[in-house]
Amino acid sequence: MSEKREPARNRSAVRSLLRLWPYLRPVRLRWGTAAVVAVVASCLGLVIPLVLKWIVDGPVAEQDPGGVWLGALYVLLLGVAEAGLFGLRRWLVARPLAGVEAAMRADLYRRLQRLPISFHDRWASGQLLSRGTADLSLLRMFLAFPLTFLFVNAVTIVAGYVILLGQEWTLGLVLLVPVAPLVVLCFLFETRYSLVARRAQDQVGDVTTVIEESVLGIRIVKGFGRHRSQQLAFRALTGRLRGTELEKARLLAWIWALITFLPELAVGAALVLGTMQVADGELSAGTLVAFLSTTLALRWPVESIGFLIAMSQEAATATERFFEVMDEAEEEPGGAVTSVPAAGDGVRFEGVSFRYPDAPEDARPVLDGVDLHIRAGETMALVGATGSGKTTLTALVPRLHEATGGRILLDGEDITAMPRERLRELVSVAFEEPTLFSATVAENVLMGAGPSGDDDTEALGRALAVAQARDFVDALPEGAGTQVGEQGLSLSGGQRQRLALARAVVGRPRFLVLDDPLSALDVHTEALVEAALREVLRGTTALVVAHRPSTVLLADRVALLSEGRVKAVGTHHELLRSDPEYAWLMSGTEHGRGTDPR
Structure with missing residues (x-):
């Protein structure tokens, strides 16, 4: 018997994810250090365009080969440092976040042992299994990558726009035009995607239940020759799951296309305007190169917004599903009597x-x-x-x-x-x-x-x-x-x-x-x-x-x-x-x- 599912609630993803803090608190120092390292690594990528500006306006304009080679060395060192810092970030979070996942799984298992029989009568074992495996693995991956990069990319985008406005404020304003429509689009996407993500994760639990029941009841299935009907039932469930996953893919494709198209449109407009300013002598070629390089450096942080929001919604849903079990009331422990009842009354x-x-x-x-x-x-x-x-x-x-x-x-x-x-x-x-x-x-x-x-x-x-x-x-x-x-x-x-x-x-x-x-x-x-x-x-x-x-x-x-x-x-x-x-x-x-x- 499956658990009684409640209609999806309009609960904030942030509010759901904040419930993970007690598990993150013991590793907050290492996890926070990893986030800072990632921010530094990402911001190093924004320094490279400034080096390019120096190369174009300096050694290239002055026809100084030695200066060009020196600039290339700086770019190479910055790239190596960026790669090394991102590797350090992954090393910093791997062990503690594996510990967070293990702690959550242990707590879930402990709670399942202490919940009353009436709870287990209502809930399908496959739904509980998917919460203890797939959902917690998804949360570990979210804590290791998307959560960190939501913060890292936000800092990188702000720092990048500051650099852009500092280089040429008129071109920087052109790139700010898509911000308002992107915010509205992301809000609409988050609302719709959260419902579809919840449906998909519940359907994964249903599929897990059918697989588990079929394996445990394989003698009945074979004995009565019901493998075809079981296969049809399984195909129907997986068909619904496939449809839901395709709906998720369509939503992601839609938001990804818009998040890519609108900034690219603004970049094209800025390129045309910047080229005209260089032709008129109002802007140096190095500044335009640095501006465009900075814009390209911001391309991934901006384009990844849809992907990161999608993973955040799935993680929020997984968190809700985890705490649906953890919030269930345990069996009452009973009184504090510790003495053995006196024999004699039966x-x-x-x-x-x-x-x-x-x-x-x-x-x-x-x-x-x-x-x-x-x-x-x-x-x-x-x-x-x-x-x-x-x-x-x-x-x-x-x-x-x-x-x-x-x-x-x-x-x-x-x-x-x-x-x-x-x-x-x-x-x-x-x-x-x-x-x-x-x-x-x-x-x-x-x-x-x-x-x-x-x-x-x-x-x-x-x-x-x-x-x-x-x-x-x-x-x-x-x-x-x-x-x-x-x-x-x-x-x-x-x-x-x-x-x-x-x-x-x-x-x-x-x-x-x-x-x-x-x-x-x-x-x-x-x-x-x-x-x-x-x-x-x-x-x-x-x-x-x-x-x-x-x-x-x-x-x-x-x-x-x-x-x-x-x-x-x-x-x-x-x-x-x-x-x-x-x-x-x-x-x-x-x-x-x-x-x-x-």
Whole structure:
């Protein structure tokens, strides 16, 4: 699901870019030095026309070859100095700006880890990926070149016009005529280009999302022979992106042509006027040469205005996209309680309600006043029809989602009063869809061992034994040190689920939440896992989402969740006798066949 995009706002590019200052502040001295060096280098180019004026009006007019060679040496030295200073500028900014990019990427990654699940439910992963890669690379390039040269070129243009007016003010005024129309054109260009640049960068995020989904879902694409439809969908997205990029190119071509044409028109007029003044003896030939050379030296700073403005707009858009994520509110850290809750009361749900933030106002809450007590050391099975809220209820215990009403107590302590880190040390979770990382088997399992993440060989072996995973792990090429690959797709579904279960039990948590942890196992492996899991469950307080009688039998009691409420609580056999809905759910009757006893 893609994030909800807001309409483009007329926010000043300068205001957006100023938000980068906290990242630039640590490198401001080196970056500022590089800008000064670039200004000096650029202004050295304006000295060359003055040397040419001296050569023409002096040695050339006086037919002094030695003076001409001396002037040529001065020009050569100025050119070498200019090139050396520009090289020094690049060296000065390369390392610190790479550090700025790394710091921004680290902050973005850190923020993504701390944002609530509801944020990740709304945002497409490709959009987040493009912000952390393409957008930040664009910002680094902008800080290294366009931002510096916006300042450098502005100083160079002002200095150049001062020199032009000093040489011959009438010709200088001719060159100032295009300034007003250029300012208006640049303003119109900036307004239009900012909208197109934002659209293009959002479309890059959409393309990234499709590529990522296609790679991760390649088995589905191939299995159902959907490569052609996927290709057509991808072609449609890239076609829209291509159209947007062409629109950007048209805007750039338009502004570049006008920025080039208007000054060139003024230069032509100044050349004609200057030639007439030389012919009339009102102006020396050297002055006209210096004037025209200075004008040529200013050609790049003037013509680059459109290019630099375009890159500034793209950088401003990238900055906005970066801070759209950084401005999102993190998960509330919880209370300052650091003590471990006293054992003895188990888990209590008191009037717990929940509705998703983006749900329609008239929609029924997913959970509506859930009251449930799981005694300390007890295993409670949670049973209900599809969509009854079972998975949502389990996600509230470690505060992956925040309850919108009521409260949840762990051994008498309100979970909202606990620091999240402490809460998640106490509560361990295994989800129905097992997620593994591109790491070794041991590293994946020991993620559940606590914040230290120590390589505890004994705990790892015990957890693998509980999950009946030791045999297949030992058979892997490098045992527990084998890399499982992205999403663990090199393993079967049952193998991934057993590793996820091992991760949940490896730390011997006080509270254990299992969301249908055995759904992908065959009946024989399931029986073995259940036998080992019973030993683990004796030492913890557990809530287990169950769909099959064999899983329900792991529990001491069963809670039936229906339409967002706990309808009944009892043992498996009690509910079979007393509740028709529970008996129907446990019968394995498919929905739509026979009669629903509800």
